[in-house]
Amino acid sequence: MVYVACRVLKGTAHVADEEELVEVAWCNRRMLVEYVPYPFYGLRT
Numbered sequence: 845m846v847y848v849a850c851r852v853l854k855g856t857a858h859v860a861d862e863e864e865l866v867e868v869a870w871c872n873r874r875m876l877v878e879y880v881p882y883p884f885y886g887l888r889t
Contacts, residue, residue, distance in 0.1 A: 857868045
């Protein structure tokens with residue numbers, strides 16, 4: 845699994861490869877702990 849930090853510029857987030865991923869979600873840094881329960885490199889809440 846890969847997590848990427850980015851900013852929305854335009855368009856809608858979507859799963860491009862349904863064989864590899866189930867869903868995509870936009871979230872703020874504080875919400876990341878719901879998706880990544882272990883320490884996240886460089887995360888400061």
